[in-house]
Amino acid sequence: MISPSMEKQLQELLDKQALYELICAYCNAADRHDHDKMRALYHEDAIDDHGHYSKGPAKDFIDKLPQIQAAMEILHHNVTTVNLKLDGDKAEGEVYIIAFHKVREGERSYDMLIGGRYFDKYEKRDGVWKFSYRSIVADWAYPQDPSAVRMDHPMLTGAYIGKPGPVDPSYAFFSLFQRGQR
Structure with a gap:
């Protein structure tokens, strides 16, 4: 028999795990x-604030992503510290990230390493946690122009090479992780 306080703690852990997976x-x-996967992570009425890229309905931001990401040869987001606070079916999160971008503009290619945070608001609707509001906060940026990324280094010989989109080797490797699915 689980006590009510233990049941509450267990539910909080399950909710926090669901948020972390989100x-x-x-x-x-x-x-x-x-x-498609990105769209599934937000509630239909969610807001996303990505600075000059988009500020408003998350669906508008996602609609702009093909254009925004077209120049990005490499995107690599890393979650570090995750602070979550729950209040029933609502939650807030301050999520620290380090995000690497390799950008090509014509013949020019440069790198941008950004340290920042997401300020998130989440809601659990119909038993599913999704973003109701997400805002990016930049704490620091480290540009490298021209790009210092070298995918032809001998240490990478024979390794899978990550790529944006459906040609990424993960889609051929995994059977449980499917494109467009959460």
Whole structure:
């Protein structure tokens, strides 16, 4: 028999795990340019604030992603510290990230390493946690122009090479992780 306080703690752990998986799914969707998956992570009426890229309905931001990501040869989001607070079917999160971008503009290619945080609001509707509001906060940026990324280094010989979109080797390797699915 589980006590009511233990049941409450267990539910909080389950909710926090679901939120953590949501946060990680966002990184995967962004890095793989998986816009269907990205759309599934937000409530229909959610707001996303990505600075000059988009500020408003999350669906508008996701609609712009193909254009935003077109120049990004590499996207690599890494979640570090995750602070979550729950209040029933609502929650807030301050999520620290380090995000690497390799950008190509014509013949020019540069790198941008950004340290920042997401300020998130989440809601559990019909038993499913999704973003209701997400805002990016930049704490620091480290540009490298021209790009210092070298995928032809001998240490990488024979390794899978990550790529944006459905050609990423993860889609051929995994059977349980499917494009467009949470």
